[in-house]
Amino acid sequence: YHDPAMQGLARALLPVEEFEEKAAIALAKEGKFQPTKEEENHFFLIQLLHWFKTSFKWVNSPSCDFCASNTHHIGMGEPSAEDLQFGASRVEIHSCELCGTVTRFPRYNSPAKLMETQCGRCGEWANCFTFYCVALGYNARLVLDFTDHVWTECYSPYLGRWVHLDPCEASYDTPLLYEKGWGKKLNYVIAVAKDGVYDVTKRYTRKWPEVVSRRNLVSEETAEEVVALLTAIQRSKLEPEELDILEQRDRQEAEELSGAQASPETDQHLPGRQSGSKEWREVRGEMGVQHIESDRSFCPARLCADEHVGKIYQAIGLLCSQERSTAEKELALLHDLLIKLKRQPFRARSAKLESTDETQLNFLQSKGGAAWLDGIGMKQASDGSGGMQVTLKEPPGKAALALVTALENVEKVTKKLASQDMSSLQLMLQGRRLCGGLVYATGEQMPSGTASAAFDGHYSTKWEEPGGAKGATLVYHLHGNASQHIVGYDLTSANDCPERDPLDWMLEGSCDGGKTWQLLDKRSGELFQERYERRCFIVAKESQFPCSVLRLQFAAVRETVKTSRLQLSSIDFYLHN
Ligand SMILES: [Zn+2]
Structure with a gap:
């Protein structure tokens, strides 16, 4: 792991720039437009994990x-x-x-x-993934579960603690996955690194007395001594300053682990094992238990950092208010420009337009063009010789987030214009999308299927409610507790699994902060015909009233027998024009 030549080879092999941009976008979605180095490194690691899951093969x-x-x-x-x-x-x-x-x-x-x-079973996966982490400068450990599994831990200065990462499952920070999700009967979980050997079992269980009763290899005292001895050997050549840092971290971790038993179990839905064939998993008894219906509590509230979505919808509205042929021409110009920008490193995106690119120049200098540049966080300036220079106005992560929204929607609207059926875009084109609210839901698939993922303006991401097939709730608090008339909303189906599409639901509003609710709209038997299909629902005039909180109650998905889940790519609420 610590061979500099090997590490260099690994870094050259990995699409580092792509990870950096994706990490910046993920940070921007949480409203972190000027992230610290620690935040960047933390989010980068999650991108590495997702990439690894799709590039390594299970055998x-x-x-x-x-x-x-x-x-x-x-x-x-x-x-x-x-x-x-x-x-x-x-x-x-x-x-x-x-x-x-x-x-x-x-x-x-x-x-x-x-x-x-690039293939193997969990041993090969965890081994190679841990090496990539080390090669990229992370403090990483290989974690051996004596009941036959292997994964990785990395120290996150951002969180100030060690984080569980399972490359086979693309699981991040879900240490109870094995005991609670897979139903494993753990005994010893030992982490191995360059600077020591660590008994980290307590991080992975909430049933310590049961686990201790299965730890029969040696006495607990001996186990502790062996681990300490191995660590001392590993550290024998370190400088006093290095030892100080490690020992401080040890104390911090010991405190965390001794307190772990008292901390509540997470509310996250922990799935059964996903890697390996079904038969192989059944033999190992790691399929997990079916999700059990219980009293539903809510996941944490999340901020919708979606100012860019509102701006881009406004720009689309302006563009589509023109004659169809003009709109089509401008969409084509925009598409070229956005693709050109997308191909560049995200921290230094720019485009140069020559004085001869007359149609491009005219468009970007018009009111409509300016709205687009503002929407994607860019600005324009004259280059002094009749041409134009387009450069970043917003922080790179924020602009990268908006660029994806712009590109996906330009492609969508182009198709809709060609089909001559713009009815599903009628609310979007009015350009009064609700932005900047706080959202929370009864369930979320961590780490990427959060409720706020339905508001990020990206078709490719989704809110996924692991137990939502027979009932799920999403609550949206308007920015600054403002009271507004809601005239309608769009729901967009997700990338896959039509059985998870919502079928029956109602939208309610509250004007007293969520104490009492009044019906705004109710639907049943609604079918999405395609993936990524935007459908528009109008709130009847007589049902509208000023509300500061909205609540979507989903009663059923399309095929409750086939799935326990509910998912949506996007949710958009619209205000009175
Ligand atoms: Zn053969």
Whole structure:
């Protein structure tokens, strides 16, 4: 892990710039437009985790070397010199179900080799992921669960504590995943790093007395001594200043772990194991228990940092108020400009327009063009020779967030214009979208399926309610407790799983901070025909009244027998014009 050449190779291999932009966008969604270095590093790590989950491959049995058919495990083989060079002392032998050829599956331990093969089971996954973390400068540990699983922990200066990361599951900061989600009976959970060996079992259980009763390898006293001895050996060559930092961190962690038993279980929904085939997971008894209906409490309130969405909808409204041919021309110009900007490093986005680009120049100098530039957090200035320079006005993360919203909507509106059916955009085109509220829901799929993800103006993200199929609630407090007439709202279906689309719901409003509620709109049997479909719902004039809190109560999804979940890509509320 600590070979500088290997680390350099890893950094060259990883799409670092892409992670940085995604981290900046995630921060901007939380209203952190000028993040600290610690915040940036923390959010970067989550991007690395998501990327890793999609780039590394899970292998139960390798496909046949000869004909690529399925194989099955028939025993263990002898490691070759090359296998041993890359730490594969164990070599599995798999036989082809079609041609009978024998395929070897060396279980490599060397992260250098794993960067190349990019496949394996949890051992290979956690090994390679931990190495990437170390190579990128994170303080990372490989965590061994003696009941047969491996994952990673990183120290987050942002949170001031160690954070659980499971690359196989793309799980972040959900240490009770195994005991509560998978139903594992844990005993020893030991973290290994360059600077020591740590018994971190208490982080992963809320049933310590039960866990202790299963810890029968040695006495608790001996276990503690062994861990301390190994740590002392690892640290024997460190300078006093380095030791000071480590010991301070040790004390902090010991305090956290001894208090862990008293801290409440998280309300997060913890799923059964996702990695590996269904059969493999069933054999291991890690499928988890079905979500149990209980008294629903709410997830934390989240700020909607969505000023950009309102601005972009206004710009769309201006653009579409023109003749259709003009609108189409301007959309094409915009699309070119946005793509050009998107291709550049997000911290220094700019575009240069020559004096000969007359149509572009005229558009960007018009009221409509200025609204777009403002919407995507850019500004324009004359370049002194008849041309124009477009540069960042807002912080890079905020502009990057808005750029995605602009690009997705330009493409959507272009399609809608071509189909000549703009009815689903009628509220959007009026340009009076409600922004900057506080939102909370009965459930959220962490880390990315939060309630605020339905308000970020991105089609690609969604609010996912893990237990919402038979009932879910989302509450929205207007910015500054203002009272407003709501004239309607849009709901947009998510990327996948139509069975999770809402079917029946009602929208209520409150003018006394949520003590009493009055019906604004009620729908039943509503079907979304497509993925990412925006549907527009008008609140009847006689039902409108000034409200400061809104509540969407979903009664059922499309197919409650097929799913426990509810999801929506976007929710937009609109004000009186
Ligand atoms: Zn074969």
